[in-house]
Amino acid sequence: MAADVQLSLLGRTPGFPAAVPLVGTPHRGASDLGALARAVEECGRCGLRAGATHVVPGEGNPAARLMLVGEGPGQQEDLTGRPFVGPAGQLLERMLAAIGLKREEVFIANVVKCRPPGNRVPADEEAAACLPYVLARIELVNPEVVMLLGATATRALAGKNLAITKVRGQWFERAGRMYLPTYHPAALLRDPSKKREAWEDLKKVRDYLGLPG
Numbered sequence: 001m002a003a004d005v006q007l008s009l010l011g012r013t014p015g016f017p018a019a020v021p022l023v024g025t026p027h028r029g030a031s032d033l034g035a036l037a038r039a040v041e042e043c044g045r046c047g048l049r050a051g052a053t054h055v056v057p058g059e060g061n062p063a064a065r066l067m068l069v070g071e072g073p074g075q076q077e078d079l080t081g082r083p084f085v086g087p088a089g090q091l092l093e094r095m096l097a098a099i100g101l102k103r104e105e106v107f108i109a110n111v112v113k114c115r116p117p118g119n120r121v122p123a124d125e126e127a128a129a130c131l132p133y134v135l136a137r138i139e140l141v142n143p144e145v146v147m148l149l150g151a152t153a154t155r156a157l158a159g160k161n162l163a164i165t166k167v168r169g170q171w172f173e174r175a176g177r178m179y180l181p182t183y184h185p186a187a188l189l190r191d192p193s194k195k196r197e198a199w200e201d202l203k204k205v206r207d208y209l210g211l212p213g
């Protein structure tokens with residue numbers, strides 16, 4: 001799409017929420033993932049850092065073809081500084097294994113990098129404050145596919161009014177990159193009947209990336 005220009009660390013991407021202020025955000029000048037992680041570590045753009053044990057900047061293959069974006073750190077993630085290491089993370093690893101991928105092969109990130117108290121859903125302002133970091137991360141890793149895990153990631157990266165139940169499994173393209181919203185693994189743990197649809201979504205990613213079936 002002609003109007004869908006490249007995401008720039010110093011610019012604004014058409015199609016992304018207009019409120020995302022990419023100009024002058026703390027990641028400006030971050031030339032690699034390490035610099036971005038340091039910018040995240042020093043961040044004070046919202047109140048979540050004050051209550052967090054560790055910032056969870058995301059981890060994985062810096063040249064991953066697939067990136068997964070979740071909501072935000074839970075208790076285990078807050079204690080370890082690593083994304084998706086609790087029960088939802090264990091399910092996520094099994095989901096990846098089902099399409100032949102190890103977690104080290106993908107990049108795993110979250111909309112917010114600091115645990116919201118009591119694992120509450122991040123407020124819109126907290127998600128908006130942290131969003132530039134995940135946008136920068138997407139640009140730096142440059143994956144072919146970004147899977148949006150659950151409602152918070154879908155609202156933050158696809159559109160505020162989108163319901164995960166309506167848009168899951170539907171590809172969309174931004175800046176030449178494919179995005180696929182799907183259920184969050186924690187939702188699958190709460191309601192295993194959703195796993196069938198999640199498997200359909202995983203197969204779409206597997207086929208898009210040309211991974212063996």
Ligand code: URA
Binds near residue numbers: 070073083085086186
């Ligand atoms: N849930 C998330 O959304 N992210 C994590 O890192 C862990 C659980």
